[in-house]
Structure formats: structure tokens, C-alpha cells
Amino acid sequence: MDKRTCLYDKHIGLGAKMVSFGGFEMPIQYTDITDEHLAVRKACGVFDVSHMGEVLVTGAEAERFVQHIFTNDVTTIQPGQILYGMMLHETGGTIDDLLVYKEAADRYFLVINAANIDKDYAWISSEAEKYDVKAENQSEYYGQVAVQGPDTERIVESVLGLACKELTFYTFKKIEVGGEVIIISRTGYTGEDGFEIYGSHAYIQQAWDKLLASGEVKPCGLGCRDTLRFEVGLPLYGDELTDDLSPLEAGLGMFCKLDKAEFVGKEAVARQKAEGLTRKIVGIELEGKAIPRHGYEVVVGDEVVGHVTTGYNSIMTGKSVCMALVDIAYAKLDTPVQVRIHRKLHNGIVTKKRFYQKSYKK
């Protein structure tokens, strides 16, 4: 039985089409994926992302512990800053990708994927036994909305009354509102400017209602969340990162700081880097409009050389494009490849994974 977020009744009220995602019953679209996608690219959209998990790590050794479980280097940021990175198995495979919010050297807020909450929290808790830290799963407490698009800053300030102008990309602050402390960060998963807001269920329900009542914000489902993140080359755990795939193979090596003293999986990743990869996630652009989808074969000659991880007809460019995991011999830019779509092979070429430019406000 799937869980429901604190905004479930709102989705039903809006007539959303609901699907199962990461153990939650979530809206995939309210009206149409393309319309919702365009709203975020051109104006403002709001997503229910209350399914995401939150883990608070506190204690004297919090920093040393986060350095141990996280691939990026949190000693390089100040309180109020955020880093993206991964938690890895010893094999270098990815347990999850996550955001780490540094509140203080002894207090970190981790935001993890819905589908991985149980797995992550079990692993974090077991690793935490060796440290003077407390790791608390706060996923049930927090609701979360992502407000995304070029008009977001003005709308969050005027409609929600949250002062957010001074927040730069990947920073956050806590604000006291009506007796509770909410968290707002300049982050997102769409390639557009925007904010993510964490608060109690009551606060998030109220924020949702205000945003929709303003008439300036379109409710957006997970369908366009996926087309938006894909178009700017952002990975989705389960597609471009898995227990079996390392960040290096996903082209995310920049988030693994091998100059750190240690982190779980560091040796495996360092070995991959030294010995060279055998496969890699690439972008592929196809001729024609046929749509490559997750699992479809990438073919060179008679040989299957990889599989599509995510693919769409890009809403902004109209081109059929995909990310795919391919043998390293075919990972170079401009390599001609084919993708088997239904019964036919379609010609394509290896490209960068970014099919549309991000427009973050830095």
C-alpha cells in the first residue's frame, strides 16, 4: 500500500492522474505534461515533493561522519550552504544521491530520494554507530514543495511572504513562520531558478493553497519533473544512478572528492578512475521523432552496446534524445549509434547529456 503525502487530497481535488512512485501515490500530471513543463520553463510551477526523505545528523562528530558517508567535501562550505553528492557502497555503486544542508559543523540536514528512504536510513544508522552522532529520520514530519521557474523569486516573496532574494544558488535559510521553523533553499531539479521549501504538513498545505490561489503558479506533476530534469541532463536515481552504477560512470565524478581523507566507496571509485571506465552514461540525439525509452537497446552494427536510461522527445527542442549507458568504446562524442525503437533501428549520434541550457540564478 503506497503512502500518501500531506497534499494528497489537493491532488485528487485538482483531478490529477495519480501513479505509484517511490512507494508513494503521486500526481504524474494535472492537465498535460507539456503544458506543465512549459509553465516551469517560462513562468512558475509548483511540485509536491513531500515524498522526499529528510535525515537530520547532529552531534560532536557530525562533520566527520558526513564526510565518511558522503562523496562531496562538506568542509569546503559554510553554514547556510548546500552540496550535492552521493552515498556509495564499498563497491563504488551508488546507494543514493542527495543534498546535504550544512546548518553547523555539528548539524547537517540530508535530503534523500523517496524510494531509498528505508535503505538509506538503515545504512546511515549502521554507519553512525561508530561515531558520536545522532541520525534522525524526519521524513514523516516534513512536507515539501518545489517552486520552480523564472518568476519564482517574485512569487515566493509576494505570495508566501518569504524573503528569499538574497539566497544564492545552493544556499538556504530557516525562517520562523507562525510558531514553526521552515527551511527554504535556492535549489531544484528542473534546470530553472527556484526554491524548495520544507515545513510541517500544515504549513506546506497552506503554502500550496496560497500559491495556487495566486493564479500565477501552475501545479506540476512528476511527469514534467522528469522531462525537465532530463532535458538539462540531471540524473534520476534508478535510471542514471543505481546500486550497480558509480558516479564516475554516470559522469558525475566532479561530486566525488578523491582528495578527501576517506569516504565509503572512495577506493573503488579511485580504482575505476585509475584503471579507466568500461561503460558510461552518454547523451544520444536521434534522427527523426521516434522516442527512445528506458531499457531500449543501443546498437552498433549487430552488437548491443548499451541501453537507454531515460529518453523523450525534448519538449523545448523537439528532438528525440536520450541518456544511455554504453560500452566505453562507443562513449565518445559524435560516435554514430542506433537505438532500437519498437521494431526498427533509428540512427543517432553520441552527444553531451545536456539537451537544453540550464538557467540558474547564481
Next chain:
Amino acid sequence: MAKVIEGLYYAESHEYVRVDGEYGYVGITDYAQNQLGNVVYVDMPEVDDDVAAGEVFGAVESVKAASDLISPVSGTVVEINEALEDEPELVNQDAFENWIMKVKLSDPAEVENLMDAAAYEAICK
């Protein structure tokens, strides 16, 4: 309320065939296009392909998903609706006007296995 047209034959998988002499025009129903949402790609067979009743002959795709097209009739493809290559959304605008393939029927009596408008309307409720 989905539109259903008298005189066509309907399959449970929501394709229709409009019979014109020895030919059949095959497409998806108004109900199907409505369920699918905006069509962004139609994967069509090629002229001279053989198709068989009950077998996949192509796909209609929305942004998120591909749905197989199942042929309601057997025969040989003599024409495809090339307008759908550039404007797949025509299927949403009028699914009955914008057929997908024209088939030379190898067994015209086959359509008797399909539903008439009244029977099809009943399963769309």
C-alpha cells in the same frame, strides 16, 4: 463523453476500422486518444507490410508512454497517413478523421469479429 461513430467496426483495444470496399482505414478511437493525452509520435508501419488481426502494427506515444497499436484486421498496408509524421496531434484533434493506415483486407469477413458502435460505446462507459 467520447465520440463513437456508427458504421465503423471497433476492437476492444480501442482501434477502429472503416471499411471502404476491399480496403480498411485503421486508427484509434476518440476514447483512446482521450485516455492517452497529447499524442507526440505515431509509430506507423510501412507500405507493403503485412499486418494480422490481433497483432501489433505500430504505437502511439504520449510524452510519457508508448501504447501498442493492435491491428483489428489482416491484410497488406497500402498507405499510411503521412500527415501524422509531422503532426501527430491530429489524432487528438479528430481521431476518426485521422486514420493511421489503409489496409487491403485479405479477409473482409473478419470485421464481423469486431464490435459495432453500440457495443463499443457500452465498453467505454
